[in-house]
Amino acid sequence: MFCLHYFPKLKNDTFLCACHGQETNHVPVWCMRQAGRYLPEFREFRAGKDFFETCRSPAACCELTLQPLRRFPFDAAIIFSDILVIPQAMGMDVQMVAGKGPTFPEPLKEPEDLLLLQPKVDVNKELGYVFKAITLTRHKLDGKVPLIGFTGAPWTLMAYMIEGGGSTTHSKAKRWLYRHPEASHKLLKMLTDVIVEYLLGQVAAGAQALQVFESHAGCLGPVEFQEFSLPYLRDIARKVKDQLKESGQDVPMIVFAKDGHYGLEDLSQSHYEVVGLDWTIDPRSARERTGGKVSLQGNMDPCALYAPKERISEIVKKMLEGFGTRGYIANLGHGLYPDMDPENVGAFVEAVHTHSRHLNLK
Numbered sequence: 116m117f118c119l120h121y122f123p124k125l126k127n128d129t130f131l132c133a134c135h136g137q138e139t140n141h142v143p144v145w146c147m148r149q150a151g152r153y154l155p156e157f158r159e160f161r162a163g164k165d166f167f168e169t170c171r172s173p174a175a176c177c178e179l180t181l182q183p184l185r186r187f188p189f190d191a192a193i194i195f196s197d198i199l200v201i202p203q204a205m206g207m208d209v210q211m212v213a214g215k216g217p218t219f220p221e222p223l224k225e226p227e228d229l230l231l232l233q234p235k236v237d238v239n240k241e242l243g244y245v246f247k248a249i250t251l252t253r254h255k256l257d258g259k260v261p262l263i264g265f266t267g268a269p270w271t272l273m274a275y276m277i278e279g280g281g282s283t284t285h286s287k288a289k290r291w292l293y294r295h296p297e298a299s300h301k302l303l304k305m306l307t308d309v310i311v312e313y314l315l316g317q318v319a320a321g322a323q324a325l326q327v328f329e330s331h332a333g334c335l336g337p338v339e340f341q342e343f344s345l346p347y348l349r350d351i352a353r354k355v356k357d358q359l360k361e362s363g364q365d366v367p368m369i370v371f372a373k374d375g376h377y378g379l380e381d382l383s384q385s386h387y388e389v390v391g392l393d394w395t396i397d398p399r400s401a402r403e404r405t406g407g408k409v410s411l412q413g414n415m416d417p418c419a420l421y422a423p424k425e426r427i428s429e430i431v432k433k434m435l436e437g438f439g440t441r442g443y444i445a446n447l448g449h450g451l452y453p454d455m456d457p458e459n460v461g462a463f464v465e466a467v468h469t470h471s472r473h474l475n476l477k
């Protein structure tokens with residue numbers, strides 16, 4: 116797949132340099148869920164509109180992606196969309212219910228239900244609206260910062276498709292792993308195939324980096340992670356990279372396995388340039404365990420944003436000292452919550468830029 120678009124020249128490449136472990140003047144920073152309900156302008160724009168309708172409008176996705184960039188000097192943008200557009204593309208109904216979150220009226224119950232899924236998904240037809248949103252946003256960004264595309268990882272999507280929504284135990288989905296391992300692998304493989312095509316489509320449309328969200332890694336133990344998550348995460352990176360290499364493209368990939376610290380060593384050897392971390396890992400030990408093989412991204416506790424600004428600044432300084440300023444992308448350990456104060460988000464971004472510049476001068 117060749118990139119047929121002529122996009123504006125990139126002016127701030129600190130995020131891409133950090134992905135590749137290259138030196139930068141300051142540590143780049145962005146926040147998961149930076150386009151979200153903590154911003155009054157987001158709430159106003161989204162008011163009265165269906166969530167997935169919004170996802171299907173390239174102009175709306177573009178506007179929501181750009182909103183946080185108008186307020187804060189983030190070093191990357193992430194396209195506004197959702198991981199659950201993939202189950203939709205495979206034929207499942209998914210709704211966003213206010214106060215409840217994503218809901219599947221008819222989740223998968225037994226292995227026979229796999230027959231109800233589209234066996235072969237034409238990503239251009241089913242997810243072309245995401246590609247259009249990416250192309251439009253890349254143009255509208257005007258080279259200010261790079262644009263990140265993303266996907267849910269196979270296990271995380273499988274869990275949603277079986278649970279039918281959020282869950283604390285994920286026991287319905289884990290029941291499949293223990294009771295129907297073959298059907299589980301079949302579903303994970305189907306998802307992997309769609310995800311690879313979907314990510315390649317995002318790059319062709321203009322995405323300059325890709326993040327894979329394994330948000331439900333934490334409910335797996337090391338053994339189940341080895342069997343049902345890691346091989347598919349590896350497959351995705353290898354297949355996407357092999358294809359991109361053929362067309363001479365180099366797009367860094369980030370893997371974020373939330374609460375998956377037991378898999379850190381393996382994740383650092385899974386063909387991803389960057390490993391994302393939640394806040395339950397100490398920066399120094401994350402560096403040691405990944406042995407300098409990858410760049411790291413994360414990992415301030417999102418709740419630290421409830422602290423006064425001076426305290427946020429101290430926490431950021433410690434975090435930067437722990438990770439070091441090279442091969443590091445500052446972020447939170449998970450997404451921003453709707454009740455967070457945009458001013459404190461601004462304080463977080465400023466603290467990363469200021470402290471990292473000072474540390475680089477030492």
Ligand SMILES: Cc1c2[nH]c(c1CCC(=O)O)Cc1[nH]c(c(CCC(=O)O)c1C)Cc1[nH]c(c(CCC(=O)O)c1C)Cc1[nH]c(c(C)c1CCC(=O)O)C2
Nearest residue numbers: 147148149150151193194195196197198216217328330450
């Ligand atoms: C698990 C997951 C989902 N979606 C996503 C994940 C993986 C990351 C993670 O672990 O949080 C990924 C996602 N969802 C959204 C983005 C956009 C980009 C960004 O990070 O700014 C991204 C990267 C927008 C969104 N996706 C959603 C919102 C909020 C709802 C709204 O705008 O009305 C946003 C901004 C909805 C959503 N979508 C999902 C959930 C659990 C929710 C929250 C539901 C709720 O709290 O009511 C599924």
